[in-house]
Amino acid sequence: DGTTIDLNGHKFTTSDEIMEDPTFGSVLQEMGISEPVTLMALDVSETGTANINIKDTSSGGTGSVTHLVIVQMGATLNIEGGTYESGVKFATDLISEAGDPGMINIKGGYYEVSLDNATYTLSYNAGAGSGEVASQSAVSGSEVTVADGSGLSRDGYTFNGWTDAAGNIYLAGDKITLYENMELTARWKSDGPVASIGEDEYYSLSDAFEAANGATADLTITMLEDVELESFLPLAVENSTGSADPGHEGYIDITLDLNGHAITEARGFDGGANDCLIGITDGHLILCDNSENQDGYIKTSTANGVYLTDKDRQQPMITVLSGTLENTAGHAIHAASDLGTSHVYIKGGMIKNSAAELAAIYLGHARFEMTGGTVISEATVSDGYVCAIQSAVPNDQAIRGGTVRGINNSNSSDAEGYGLYINSGHSNNFTIEGDTAIYGSSSGIYCLRVNDLTVNGGTIEGGEEGMRFHGDEYMVGTIYMNGGYIKGGERAFVTPNYFKNVQLEFTGGYYSSDVVKGLDLGSAYTCAYLDEGENAGWYKVMKIEDAKLDSAEGAAASLTMDGETTYYENLTAALAAVGEDGMGTVTLLRDVDLGTSGALVYGDTYGIRTSRVDSNVTIEQDEDAAVSVSGGEAAYDGR
Secondary structure (H helix, E strand, O other): OOEEEEOOOOEOEOOHHHHHOOOHHHHHHHOOOOOOOEEEEEEOOOOEEEEEEEEOOOOOOOOEOOEEEEEOOOEEEEEEOOHHHHOOOOOOOEEEOOOOOOEEEEOOEEEEOEOOOOEEEEEEEOOOOEEOOOOEEEEOOOEEEOOOOOOEEOOOEEEEEEEOOOOOEEOOOOEEEOOOOEEEEEEEEEOOOOEEEOOEEEOOHHHHHHHHHOOOOOEEEEEOOOEEEEEOEEEEOOOOOOOOOOOOOOOOEEEEEOOOOEEEEEEEEEOOOOOEEEEEEEOEEEEEOOOOOOOOEEEEOOOEEEEEOOOOOOOOEEEEOOOEEEEOOOEEEEEOOOOOOEEEEEOOOEEEEOOOOOOOEEEEEEEEEEEEEEEEEEEOOOOEEEEEEEEEEEEEEEEEEEEEEEEEOOOOOOEEEEEEEEEOOOOOOEEEEEEEEEEEOOEEEEEEEOOEEEEOOOEEEEOOEEEEEOOOOOOEEEEEEOOOEEEEOOEEEEOOOOOOEEEEEEOOOEEOOOOOOOOOOOOOEEEEEOOOOOOOOOEEEEEHHHHEEOOOOOOOEEEEEOOEEEEEOOHHHHHHHHOOOOOOEEEEOOOOOOOOOOEEEOOOOOOEEEOOOOOOOEEEEOOOOOEEEEOOOEEOOOO
């Protein structure tokens, strides 16, 4: 396991001794090989997983393995550096002489090991059409040529190539190397209209968009068929003079109703200068799907699915109501960082992508509001990040509902996943509230730079921390934590050791861990574990003054100082109220659960932690702030 073999321009060739070997020789004979050949034989007799990197670092890449023979295969064998990457030529023969077949993984594809030269078949399915195309068979690792659609037909449609189970498109004449049985399904292009505007029908979606660009009033483009685009769709409504806020006079709304159909790109697609599927420079595009199942979608692999640019200050806008907008290689929505302001509003539907370090929604100079729907980015990036929404130049942006998820499936320590990534030091105000759910496999929210961030509600969750603030010279402004639930797998809230000019204000919210430790909030705040009530199990940041109660009813502890007794709803507030220089008696009025942190006293000079509080623990502090702990199961941190 872990072996690297560098062919360095050379070959493995069988010797006469190998040909006569009772183990390998018998395998070769089964393959019909009786003379020395270029071959590599691997004895993998252990169960589990074996990782082998076979590569060729020579300049010409002339090293080769014509036949790869696997003997005593009982493991999963991962072989990296196949034909397409390094010049190493793997054979058509993948042989197991004994034991369970196991699996071989070459350049991402799994191939079962067999005892003979396996023959695989490429078959063809007419899909929605009729007729037959003869299947083709070849020995594993051999190439076959994709057939044309001769013999297939469908009324009102023209044959338009093939697609496999993964959605990859193949045209007649393409080459496929078979390592398993494979089926291609016919694709069909409508001969009739593909879209309509009112009673007018259009045979291409480009023609429908061209008509929309000349609109003088709101209109709806309704999809009638699936469409495969040859080039991007520009939306530049000549008569739209959008104002600063949506809904004001001047905007012309162009609604694109997917109507249960799909918009994809053809091979050789021309995405224009901005490499996008739809480019908006003027007007308001409303994306929806009014079909019963709402299963219409737009899918692209361009750099930008929908690209909004406001160089001429026309304030282009997009609103998503339903349907799916997906990009497998770039941003699903990109509001460019131009001098003007774009508008992005997500009210429903699904926005998603699967690209490294390219957010599903990228917000440059854009006003943004999300009140529903789902925005998700999911990918496997071993050294980098995945994020659902990135705010680069915030301008009155808010998430007030819906679901936001950034998931990095890599197990690497350098892999990051963010739901919301804010990296702007420009003047802005980002608000999170309402029925919002934000999740990141690393951090629910990651702030590199922010001016003002207000959290009034919602749930913010991260695999490591709910919210992370990095901080640099541009980290200025105020972070208002007024509500919501902040949950992290390790901790709820993380900040750097310094915060430059940032002010933190906690007036509410619930946290999965103690968030006051490490934050310079001053002596006025405490963080209490709630061990009863509807929010039991969460921590709550509060001002000590706000934890006071008028009577012993509902109090966890009382504090007697200078002959006066005050009641507090939690123990940590009562202890913190003593202060560093004060002297008083704190009396427990009920059993108290301190949660996972077990924190009791805060202060720059001293602090105490106990694994639990019971009647056998004595805590004493002298006039020099020295603390001693005795009895029970107590742990003293030494400060």
